[in-house]
Amino acid sequence: MNKIVEKVIFSENVTKFVVEAPEIARSRKAGHFVIIRLDESGERVPLTIAGSDPEKGTITLVVQRVGVTSAKLLEKNVGDVIKDVAGPLGTATHIAKVGTVLAAGGGVGVAPLLPIVEEFKKAGNRVLTVIAARNKNLIILEEEMRRYSDELIIMTDDGSYGQKGLVTHGMESFINKEKISEAIVIGPAIMMKYAALTTKKYGIPTQASLNTIMVDGTGMCGACRVTVGGKTKFVCVDGPEFDAHQVDFDEMLLKLNAYKTEEKEAYERYLKSKN
Amino acid sequence: MENILEYLKEERAQAWRDELRKKIKSKDRTAIVRVKMHEQDHDIRSRNNLEVNLGLKKEEAVIEAQRCLDCVTPTCIKGCPVNINIPKFVKKIEKEDFLGAAKVLKETNSLPAVCGRVCPQEKQCEQECFYTQKLKLAPVAIGYLERFAADFERESGMSSTPDVAENNGIKVASIGSGPAALAWASDMARFGYKVTVFEALHEIGGVLKYGIPEFRLPNKIVDFEIDNMKKMGIEFRTNFIVGKTMTIDDLREAGYKAFFVGSGAGLPRFMNIPGENAIGVFSANEYLTRINLMNAAKINFDTPVLSGLNVAIIGGGNTAMDSVRTAKRLGAEHAMIIYRRSEEEMPARIEEVKHAKEEGIEFLNLNNPVEYKFDKNGKVTSMILQKMVLGEPDASGRRSPVPLENSEYEIPVDTVVVAVGTSPNPLIPASVSGLKTTRWGTIVVNEDMQSSIEDIYAGGDIVRGGATVILAMGDGRTAAAAMHKNLAKKLLTK
Numbered sequence A: 001m002n003k004i005v006e007k008v009i010f011s012e013n014v015t016k017f018v019v020e021a022p023e024i025a026r027s028r029k030a031g032h033f034v035i036i037r038l039d040e041s042g043e044r045v046p047l048t049i050a051g052s053d054p055e056k057g058t059i060t061l062v063v064q065r066v067g068v069t070s071a072k073l074l075e076k077n078v079g080d081v082i083k084d085v086a087g088p089l090g091t092a093t094h095i096a097k098v099g100t101v102l103a104a105g106g107g108v109g110v111a112p113l114l115p116i117v118e119e120f121k122k123a124g125n126r127v128l129t130v131i132a133a134r135n136k137n138l139i140i141l142e143e144e145m146r147r148y149s150d151e152l153i154i155m156t157d158d159g160s161y162g163q164k165g166l167v168t169h170g171m172e173s174f175i176n177k178e179k180i181s182e183a184i185v186i187g188p189a190i191m192m193k194y195a196a197l198t199t200k201k202y203g204i205p206t207q208a209s210l211n212t213i214m215v216d217g218t219g220m221c222g223a224c225r226v227t228v229g230g231k232t233k234f235v236c237v238d239g240p241e242f243d244a245h246q247v248d249f250d251e252m253l254l255k256l257n258a259y260k261t262e263e264k265e266a267y268e269r270y271l272k273s274k275n
Numbered sequence B: 001m002e003n004i005l006e007y008l009k010e011e012r013a014q015a016w017r018d019e020l021r022k023k024i025k026s027k028d029r030t031a032i033v034r035v036k037m038h039e040q041d042h043d044i045r046s047r048n049n050l051e052v053n054l055g056l057k058k059e060e061a062v063i064e065a066q067r068c069l070d071c072v073t074p075t076c077i078k079g080c081p082v083n084i085n086i087p088k089f090v091k092k093i094e095k096e097d098f099l100g101a102a103k104v105l106k107e108t109n110s111l112p113a114v115c116g117r118v119c120p121q122e123k124q125c126e127q128e129c130f131y132t133q134k135l136k137l138a139p140v141a142i143g144y145l146e147r148f149a150a151d152f153e154r155e156s157g158m159s160s161t162p163d164v165a166e167n168n169g170i171k172v173a174s175i176g177s178g179p180a181a182l183a184w185a186s187d188m189a190r191f192g193y194k195v196t197v198f199e200a201l202h203e204i205g206g207v208l209k210y211g212i213p214e215f216r217l218p219n220k221i222v223d224f225e226i227d228n229m230k231k232m233g234i235e236f237r238t239n240f241i242v243g244k245t246m247t248i249d250d251l252r253e254a255g256y257k258a259f260f261v262g263s264g265a266g267l268p269r270f271m272n273i274p275g276e277n278a279i280g281v282f283s284a285n286e287y288l289t290r291i292n293l294m295n296a297a298k299i300n301f302d303t304p305v306l307s308g309l310n311v312a313i314i315g316g317g318n319t320a321m322d323s324v325r326t327a328k329r330l331g332a333e334h335a336m337i338i339y340r341r342s343e344e345e346m347p348a349r350i351e352e353v354k355h356a357k358e359e360g361i362e363f364l365n366l367n368n369p370v371e372y373k374f375d376k377n378g379k380v381t382s383m384i385l386q387k388m389v390l391g392e393p394d395a396s397g398r399r400s401p402v403p404l405e406n407s408e409y410e411i412p413v414d415t416v417v418v419a420v421g422t423s424p425n426p427l428i429p430a431s432v433s434g435l436k437t438t439r440w441g442t443i444v445v446n447e448d449m450q451s452s453i454e455d456i457y458a459g460g461d462i463v464r465g466g467a468t469v470i471l472a473m474g475d476g477r478t479a480a481a482a483m484h485k486n487l488a489k490k491l492l493t494k
């Protein structure tokens, strides 16, 4: 039982939660995630730890509404509990002083990117950040990102805020300006695919944080398997970060839709049940 | 061993046993036909998830118990990994002291209701029974009787919580909550330790919960035993991944004096053939976990599962049988076993194969998948199978399968479950420096189940790389006894 102690609504579909989880708050590092289960009938869902306060014993989660579980979570309020929170899971991001780091986050991918940007900055790197979303309302964590970035570009698909265009445009404007040592991209699979193609063109080593479907998150089921460099890897234990140039994003994109029909039906049932 | 034989002899010499032996002539005992288990009708059960075996009636159990000859040298005991005093508990049943029988079981086995259901008896106790060995007759139904006595006790409401010694204040912990850890924990609690069981998942029980389906082992039976253990003062912490949430070093700092690693063989193996990552191809762990742990097949639960009309399960072990019978229950028209050897070599329990056949499972033995084909959405649509023949016996003593050239053919499938085995869970070995492992990733232990690190013991599948419930429990008990001896020497005498 983990209590929600703070809730901040970023936009209609994105909300930040601060949740009690003292042991996880102490052990987690940038790049780690948790698996949560809302209640007895809930599914197990992975969420990145966007930050933590070891003193207060809390972790921060930023959640985007996509289906039943995320929608139910968004309805929770301060004082409510999440039945199960397990973690920290995955392999932590390898943070080192490498020079100039290009960080690109799309949509809710900005949340997991934040702690990584923070750590790279603290390790003494120059950090250039691009955050992108469909429109102004979906841009999150701008202030926090600015704090740890030397430069920041905002991109929106419709031009309602920042510059008009895709995340890759923002990335290229940095790449054309100065030498980048390393890049990290987090966001929807399709965005990561194109971001990876962009950095590949310029020969920049790039990490991507993959968001496959998961069940246990401990390496026990294989639901999260992806093909990286021609080999099968488990995202929950071998990742979630991998060499973006080696990831088979096309296979991953198909797999994300494995339960599309079932999930859509479940979501419609859920909406109906609320009326 | 000498002591045990002496003890068994003394027990056998007791007046009540002597009296029972004299009551019926051996000739009449051996003339009794082995009891048949009551089962749900196969047509009905393949459409529900309720337990297939219904248990024995009291009178049937008593008559079956009469078959046992109370041998001078009870070879059956040798076949049981935890050396249950089999004739003693069986004779208690013959005497209609069912609670007494359950008590005998609990002397050496903390989960008799589980073992009575899932032990491969035909390879263990019943294999060594005098009937099998010398009379060439069907063995005494030791498993059925064990289940009967344990169920009787549970349902009687008179089940007793084992006595525990006064709390000695020493904290010890297990990593995992499968049968190995549960057996270890209940012994340590009895010795008076303050026991914590750490489990990564949200449920206690390991494979007993997420693997073995309801129709073979109802969860309520496992939960009953876990509740009993809570009453013994054992603390259970779910959602706690040792090595991640806290490391063994952190736990040492928090005051834990010794550890038992029972983290199991949770890592699913795949065959690395083309198309294996297609949608609709699952590991057995994922398939069974979605259904057993997450209740995916029930409408009011949020976790989905894909289960189609043509379901192929790759493998011939218990996991494969559980998966294929689950697929049938989820509505498959063709629920198929694809096994590369013949039925004779199948490692599954004989009863499971029999039940599967009755339920209409199709067996494609001497077949091996070489490729999966999928559509433009990445969803599996068919598989290519290759026929096999049996060659010379391999290291396991079983005849090894050899592919038959140019024998490939294609069959339509919409769901595939890969049940070709699991590897040890690498989490603990990877997070404890200096812990010795084999090249298969299992933890190296001595005869006390102690690892290369003094305060860390291990047992069950993480040591054996995949075995049985009762072997895992036996390891847990061996580890508890040795750990207790060691800790008592070190800490209690100070």
Ligand SMILES: Cc1cc2nc3c(=O)[nH]c(=O)nc-3n(C[C@H](O)[C@H](O)[C@H](O)COP(=O)(O)OP(=O)(O)OC[C@H]3O[C@@H](n4cnc5c(N)ncnc54)[C@H](O)[C@@H]3O)c2cc1C
Pocket: A033, A045, A046, A047, A048, A049, A061, A062, A063, A064, A065, A066, A067, A068, A069, A070, A071, A108, A111, A112, A188, A189, A210, A211, A212, A213, A214, A240, A256, A257, A259, A260, A263, A264, A267
């Ligand atoms: C390591 C990891 C870290 C993650 N961190 C975060 C995070 O910090 N914040 C956050 O909001 N989400 C995060 N996700 C994604 C999150 O787990 C999914 O959005 C969530 O499982 C959806 O559950 P649902 O029941 O709401 O939707 P569902 O009903 O399960 O899904 C609805 C639709 O969303 C799509 N979908 C499903 N799962 C994913 C996924 N993993 N990624 C993208 N699309 C998906 C599918 O197309 C599906 O049809 C993370 C995923 C992983 C693997």
Ligand SMILES: Cc1cc2nc3c(=O)[nH]c(=O)nc-3n(C[C@H](O)[C@H](O)[C@H](O)COP(=O)(O)OP(=O)(O)OC[C@H]3O[C@@H](n4cnc5c(N)ncnc54)[C@H](O)[C@@H]3O)c2cc1C
Pocket: B118, B119, B120, B175, B176, B177, B178, B179, B180, B181, B198, B199, B200, B201, B205, B206, B207, B208, B211, B212, B240, B241, B242, B243, B262, B263, B264, B265, B266, B288, B318, B319, B320, B322, B349, B425, B427, B428, B459, B460, B461, B462, B466, B467, B468, B469, B470, B472
């Ligand atoms: C489908 C299936 C059917 C089977 N049928 C039979 C049968 O009929 N008869 C039989 O005798 N055997 C059967 N077996 C085998 C038997 O279940 C296993 O041999 C036995 O469960 C092993 O017990 P264990 O205690 O070693 O580990 P497990 O039961 O595997 O339990 C290990 C537990 O440890 C947890 N864990 C792992 N790492 C950590 C960590 N770092 N921190 C916290 N927790 C952790 C896991 O989540 C898991 O719950 C079957 C197995 C399967 C999969």
Ligand code: SF4
Pocket: B079, B080, B081, B082, B083, B084, B086, B109, B115, B116, B119, B121, B124, B125, B126, B142, B143, B146, B470
């Ligand atoms: S525990 Fe298993 S092997 Fe031992 S007597 Fe019972 S059924 Fe037989």
Ligand code: SF4
Pocket: B067, B068, B069, B070, B071, B074, B075, B076, B077, B086, B087, B128, B129, B130, B131, B140, B142
């Ligand atoms: S070997 Fe068979 S007949 Fe003899 S004591 Fe054991 S169960 Fe009874």
Ligand code: FES
Pocket: A213, A214, A215, A216, A217, A218, A219, A220, A221, A222, A223, A224, A225, A234, A235, A236, A237
């Ligand atoms: S989520 Fe089960 S193995 Fe990764």
